[in-house]
C-alpha cells in the first residue's frame with residue numbers, strides 16, 4: 087500500500103496521484119476545470135508561510151491552490 | 165423597415181483566461197485592448213469591428229473561462245453571450261491542450277459554428293510539443309489553425325478560414341469527458357523529452373518563500389529606484405527646463421499684455437511671485453494648471469506604468485499574489501487582490517475596475533474600500549514627492565508605513581465585520597514570458613493617453629475652481645467653521661480646508677494647494693495621509709458607485725471619513 091496524505095502535508099518536490107477530494111460539487115468542479123481531479127498525477131512545486139497557497143504542476147501547467155483546499159485533497163505518494 | 169436591417173455577424177473570442185484572446189482581438193479589429201500575462205486581464209467584454217470580404221462583422225473579446233459548468237460569474241456571462249453569437253473562435257493554448265480542450269469540447273456541444281485557433285504555437289517548439297493540427301481538425305470536425313498571436317503569424321489564415329466555421333458533430337458523454345480528452349491528446353500530440361529551461365526554473369523558485377520573498381523585496385526596491393530615476397530625470401532634464409526656459413518667458417510676455425493684473429490675468433496666469441512665475445504657487449490655468457499634470461505628475465505616472473507593464477507582461481504578478489496570499493487572507497481577500505492594488509497605485513479607477521477578478525461581493529467590497537482608502541494614486545504621490553523635497557525618503561516612509569498599517573488594520577476589521585464569503589485563492593500561474601516590446605510600448609501608450617485625457621481637464625477645472633473659491637472668499641469662510649477639525653484634530657493651518665475641498669476633484673491639485681501654506685514636515689505627512697484617505701476623487705467616486713452600488717458606496721465613504729479622522733488625529737499626537 088502506498089502512503090496516503092493530504093496535499094497540504096506533502097513535501098515540496100514530491101509527486102503523487104490525487105485519490106480523493108473531500109469537497110462539495112462546487113469545489114470539485116472548480117478543481118476539475120483547472121485539471122485537478124481524482125486520478126490525476128501532479129507534483130507539489132512550493133508551499134508558503136502562514137498557511138498560504140500550494141503550487142502544483144501537471145504537464146506545463148502550474149496552479150496555485152488555497153491552503154484550505156489542499157487539506158481536502160488526498161494524495162497517494164509514488 | 166425590416167428588409168433594410170443589416171444583419172451583422174457576431175464573432176465571439178472564447179477560451180481560457182490568459183490564452184491570448186485579447187491579442188487576437190487587437191489583431192482582428194485593430195483595437196487597443198490591454199494585454200497582460202495573468203488570468204483575468206479582461207474583466208468586461210469588449211467589442212470591435214472587422215471587415216472580411218466586404219462584410220462587416222462584430223468581434224467580441226469575452227472574459228476567459230475554464231469551463232462552462234463551474235457556475236461562476238464569468239462563466240454565466242460567457243454562456244449567455246454564446247446564445248447570440250454566430251461564430252465562436254475558440255482560442256486554445258497549444259502548450260496546454262488538456263486544460264484548453266476541456267472548454268473546447270464543451271463549446272462544441274453548444275452547436276454554434278466554431279473554429280479553433282491554436283495559439284502559442286511559437287512556445288510549443290521549445291517546450292518539446294508537436295501537435296498534428298490537421299488530425300485535430302479531423303477529430304473535432306472544425307477548422308484548427310495554428311497561430312502566434314503576438315507576432316501575427318497565422319492570423320491571416322484564421323480570417324480566411326473564418327467562413328469555414330461549422331457546427332461539429334463531435335459528441336461525448338459528460339462523465340467520459342476527461343477520457344475523451346485524453347484520447348484526443350494521445351492521437352494528436354507528441355512530447356519530446358527535454359530539460360526545464362532557466363525561465364521555467366526561475367518561475368518555480370520565485371514562489372518558494374526562501375527565495376521568493378527576498379526577490380519580491382529586491383523588485384520592490386528597484387521599482388522605487390527606477391521610478392525615482394526616470395521621474396526625477398524627466399523632470400530635471402526635460403520638463404522643468406521646458407517650463408522654466410521656454411514657457412515662462414512666453415507667459416511673462418502674455419502677463420504684461422494682460423496688464424499684470426485683473427481677473428482674467430489671475431485666472432490664466434495667477435499671481436506672480438516677486439515678478440516671476442512660480443509653478444507651485446501662481447495657481448493660474450496656464451501656469452500651475454499645466455505644470456501639475458504635465459511637469460510634475462506625468463513623468464512619474466510614465467515611470468510607474470513602465471515598471472507596472474513590465475511586471476504584468478513577464479508574469480510576475482500572479483507569483484506575487486501567491487506570496488502575499490497568507491497575509492491578504494487575513495484581510496478577507498486573497499492574494500490575487502494584489503493586482504487591483506498595484507493598478508491602483510497608478511490610478512484608483514482601473515484598480516477598482518479590476519477588483520472584478522475577485523469572485524464574491526464581499527471580497528470586491530473589501531478590496532475596493534481598502535484600495536480607495538489606503539492606496540495613493542501616482543498623481544498624488546508625485547506631488548507629495550515634489551513637496552517633501554529633501555525630506556522625501558523619511559517623509560514618504562512614514563506616509564507609506566502609515567497607509568500600510570491602515571490597510572492591514574482596516575482589512576482585519578472588515579474581515580470580521582463584513583458579511584458574506586471569501587473563497588480561497590485558486591489560480592493558474594502562467595509561465596514567465598519575455599515581454600514583446602511593441603505590445604509593451606502600446607500598453608504604456610494606451611495608459612498615458614488615458615491619463616492625459618482624464619487628468620488635464622480635471623486639473624484645469626480644479627485650478628479654476630480654486631481661483632473661484634479664493635476670489636469669492638469661500639475657502640476663508642469655510643475655513644473658519646472647519647478649523648476645529650483641520651487645525652484642532654489634524655494640526656494643519658485652517659486654509660488647508662481648501663485642499664480637502666479640491667481633493668474631491670483631483671488629489672494632485674489638492675496637494676499642490678498645500679505648497680503656499682509652508683507646512684512643516686509633520687504637517688506635510690499628516691496632510692498627505694489625510695488627503696489619500698478621507699475621500700476618493702470624483703473619478704474614483706463614480707466608479708465606486710458603479711461597481712459597489714449606492715448603498716455600499718455610502719458604507720465605504722463612512723469608513724473613509726471615520727478612519728481619516730482617527731488616523732490623522734493620531735499622527736498629530738504621535739509625530
Ligand SMILES: Nc1nc2c(ncn2[C@@H]2O[C@H](COP(=O)(O)OP(=O)(O)OP(=O)(O)O)[C@@H](O)[C@H]2O)c(=O)[nH]1
Nearest residue numbers: 182183184185186187200204205206228284312313
Ligand atoms: N509567446 C507568445 N505569447 C503570447 C501569444 N499570445 C498571447 N501571448 C501572451 O499571453 C499573455 C496573455 O494574453 P492576453 O491576450 O492578455 O490573454 P487573454 O486571453 O485576453 O486573457 P484574459 O483577458 O485574462 O482572459 C500576454 O502576455 C501575451 O503577450 C503567443 O502566441 N505567443
Ligand SMILES: [Mg+2]
Nearest residue numbers: 185186205206
Ligand atoms: Mg484579455
